[in-house]
Amino acid sequence: MGVREDLLAAARAELDENGHAGISLRAVARRAGVSHAAPKHHFADRAALLTAIAADGFASLAAALDQVPDPTLAALGRAYIDFGLTHPALFDLMFRPSELHTDDPELHAATETSLRRLKTATDDESLTMISWALVHGLVILTRDGALGGLTEAADPAATARRLAEIFAERIQS
Amino acid sequence: MGVREDLLAAARAELDENGHAGISLRAVARRAGVSHAAPKHHFADRAALLTAIAADGFASLAAALDQVPDPTLAALGRAYIDFGLTHPALFDLMFRPSELHTDDPELHAATETSLRRLKTATDDESLTMISWALVHGLVILTRDGALGGLTEAADPAATARRLAEIFAERIQS
DNA sequence: ATCGACTGCTTGACACTGTCAAGGCGAAGC
DNA sequence: GCTTCGCCTTGACAGTGTCAAGCAGTCGAT
Numbered sequence A, B: 001m002g003v004r005e006d007l008l009a010a011a012r013a014e015l016d017e018n019g020h021a022g023i024s025l026r027a028v029a030r031r032a033g034v035s036h037a038a039p040k041h042h043f044a045d046r047a048a049l050l051t052a053i054a055a056d057g058f059a060s061l062a063a064a065l066d067q068v069p070d071p072t073l074a075a076l077g078r079a080y081i082d083f084g085l086t087h088p089a090l091f092d093l094m095f096r097p098s099e100l101h102t103d104d105p106e107l108h109a110a111t112e113t114s115l116r117r118l119k120t121a122t123d124d125e126s127l128t129m130i131s132w133a134l135v136h137g138l139v140i141l142t143r144d145g146a147l148g149g150l151t152e153a154a155d156p157a158a159t160a161r162r163l164a165e166i167f168a169e170r171i172q173s
Numbered sequence C: 001a002t003c004g005a006c007t008g009c010t011t012g013a014c015a016c017t018g019t020c021a022a023g024g025c026g027a028a029g030c
Numbered sequence D: 001g002c003t004t005c006g007c008c009t010t011g012a013c014a015g016t017g018t019c020a021a022g023c024a025g026t027c028g029a030t
Helices: A003-018 A025-032 A046-066 A073-086 A088-094 A105-119 A125-143 A156-170 B003-018 B025-032 B046-066 B073-086 B088-094 B105-119 B125-143 B156-170
Strands: none
Touching: A003 A025, A003 A046, A003 A088, A025 A046, A046 A073, A046 A088, A046 A105, A073 A088, A073 A105, A073 A125, A073 A156, A088 A125, A105 A125, A125 A156, A125 B125, A125 B156, A156 B125, B003 B025, B003 B046, B003 B088, B025 B046, B046 B073, B046 B088, B046 B105, B073 B088, B073 B105, B073 B125, B073 B156, B088 B125, B105 B125, B125 B156
């Protein structure tokens, strides 16, 4: 309803259409039907807008991980991959500290919350981080089409999920 | 010597200082001591300049992987991690297809060359891709300081290397 | 040797960006 | 009823990528 919400919604739309680099404050303002300087009143600068979106993204990720019925390592990994490949531009923005205000308390809290879910699967801290790095790398390489350089898969997302499963089976736990 | 080389060198310097988003064609031209439109003569657009740098980066990566004396999975992974953390901005650019001309033949060739090294360690294609995704994720999460969200390590790079070793030991091959 | 074309660079312009300053307008409080 | 304040607009500035036109050399052909 408020202008702030309109701006956020417009920015989300622009993000999905053009990626984080394609987000222009002025285009967002136009889309929201306000003047080009209106965003300044709700967000200190461009990074602040992006930070708000990223924080929202982490909240969504936390919710997605929370919905996993049986939070095994494999299940959480699959949910992580699905989230990343369903919202590629958002996922990209979330892990782009150079574009964000990393000291923002809301962003920090949202990040912490979603990362805490990853710890619930096992007590082995090394295994947690390795699994996280794996699924994170799978999302990025899949999104960028880089895995295609090694294999010719029809469905990249399915390949990523399959690889995560193979990892879960093969790792010594 | 040539202006093209000067521009590339200037762009590399700007990249290391400001990251890929901080590269401005005009700033690069100023640094190289030429007019603001000179880059246009050597690179069709900004993406073309970035593509040339990325291609060079993949060549460097291939060289780094080539220098590994005993190309085991663990050794290649370590070299990959070291490369990514030694040249964070360059590594970032290399895997940023939205900023590059992905159809550029030079880029394509350089990418293929460096990826081929990753295959030399094992015949197991799944294991190759899993390992790649792991080290890639480790580089990114370490570079962005995200691993700090799960653990409080003094030396992130050492943590990344340690995790890669643990992975190599624990995976069923 | 002179002319012509072509390459490599410059200058100038355009639309666009993020950000800042000043002002207006309406609602809320005294 | 008047004032004050919050939200928004308009206008401006420097900076950006890109394009068009022009200018200076150099190189080849006549």
